[in-house]
Amino acid sequence: xVYLSTGGAVVRDSGYAAxxxxxxxxxxxxxxxxxxxxxxxxxxxxxxxxxxxxxxILLNKGYRRAIILTDNLExxxxxxxxxxxxxxxxxxxxxxxxxxxxxxxxxxxIPRNRN
Numbered sequence: 001x002v003y004l005s006t007g008g009a010v011v012r013d014s015g016y017a018a019x020x021x022x023x024x025x026x027x028x029x030x031x032x033x034x035x036x037x038x039x040x041x042x043x044x045x046x047x048x049x050x051x052x053x054x055x056x057i058l059l060n061k062g063y064r065r066a067i068i069l070t071d072n073l074e075x076x077x078x079x080x081x082x083x084x085x086x087x088x089x090x091x092x093x094x095x096x097x098x099x100x101x102x103x104x105x106x107x108x109x110i111p112r113n114r115n
Contacts (some may be wrong), residue, residue, distance in 0.1 A: 004054040008046025015040040019050035047072040064103030076109035
């Protein structure tokens with residue numbers, strides 16, 4: 001298992017968002033990190049994008065099991081409910097589908113100061 005810590009930030013005035021994350025091994029050693037500018041989106045969407053981006057990077061590097069750490073409780077709850085019906089948000093559906101079909105993923109909510 002590896003640990004994926006993710007996050008998204010949205011500027012209040014403009015709505016511009018960026019995401020990032022880091023993957024660490026069980027000893028806390030950094031494996032890979034990433035950042036990406038998204039454009040305009042909500043904080044919820046930014047957080048889901050960061051998790052999806054992290055999962056895709058992990059899959060590309062051959063990792064199939066990760067504990068995903070997020071400080072967004074709503075995102076953690078929704079992604080933990082893999083039987084959730086059509087959410088209407090495309091990248092949320094894609095993230096849920098990948099989590100169901102590709103590897104083993106655990107979502108854990110952690111306080112912002114520990115992520």
